[in-house]
Amino acid sequence: MNGGTSEDYIHSLTQGFNRIFIRDVKISSVVCDGNKAQLKCFQKGWNQSFYNSNDPRLFKILFIPCLCHRIHNCYQYMTTKDVALGAIVKHIHEISALCRIHVEDIGAFCPKHVSTRWIYDYNICMFIIKYQDKISRYTRIDIENIKFLRDCLAILKKLISTFESDKTKISDCYVWLCKGIEALQYLSSSNNNPFAGILSRSLLNYTLGSDFGGLWCLAFAFTPKGRYYFNQKFVHGAQINESPAINSFDITNVTFVNPVEDIQSIYMDSIFEEGSTEVSLDMVEEGSIRQVTATIDPPMLDLADVTSSSNQLVNHFVAARQYLKSILEQFRIPGQTITDIITLFNTYINSDNDIFSDDMIQERQEYGWEEISQRDGNVSIFADIALRVISASPQKQ
Structure with a gap:
């Protein structure tokens, strides 16, 4: 090029x-x-x-x-907009440079800030916390705020590590993003973390609250558990008792517990006791995570490039439906057919009985969208879009 x-x-x-x-x-x-x-x-x-x-x-x-780019950008953008966050980030970068000068005295090599991978400032924070006694001989350390920053970056870094994994599907991203946003909100409200609130809002604005937010909602909705989750939460307004979002993120050393598995059984009939409107969900351990080497990024997106409104879509069923409509318009589907397919999507989510239950691939707990796409009528178009969406990768390979 x-x-x-x-x-x-x-x-x-x-x-x-x-x-x-x-x-x-x-x-x-x-x-x-x-x-x-x-x-x-x-x-x-x-x-x-x-x-x-x-x-x-x-x-x-x-x-x-690419979700990884968006998460990097949600942090980088706020370092230029929030004075306190910008100051502590500058502080750790200066300490990092100083530590590399005194590497022999400290006895370890401090990670360097990577301008194309801002989230890896987490590694600098961890180094400073570990060697703070030796580093303090050479400079002042704002250790309290560095720990606050470390906790926020632990959540963002885990999201990136997860989306870089070849085990992560685009249909998993909705749950991970919800958990990440909620976990940062928890740090702000419960731990009085001064950076978590602004980073939670920035993460929302760059992902589920952006013009592309409906994409990740739609990808989740095209799975059996996503359909059931949307049906219970957004159609019936059921209280869904999920494990606290922060439990998916070990903020001290970034271990991996998969919040997607937190809703692994919500679409099964055995979830609800008769007369109950609550879902009880269990956490399970996630598999190994593959790290991907850094590549050079393009210039950072400005917030104006990723969201057109400050009014976020709370009902993610609506967001998914709007995004489906935009895809149908992109595919130049006639107006009445678009209306009919949107009606089909509404029925698919609204119905308590899964209209595609007979098309379930049981061993994978997925719908057989490829087979469904071979049928006649609007369901073929619906399934073709589902195939295109769920086969996508969450991030650049």
């Missing part, structure tokens, strides 16, 4: 897509870091975009924003 403009991206991506199409392989989605030039290639407002292409193989490609 010769440059970083939208024209450069369109040219290079088209060449790459054509090499895939020639092998009769369908492209369902593309995961991008989401800078403005990339995003423009998939938006309606630019005449040359894939959205406005005459080729259905191109205009049906879904744009998936």
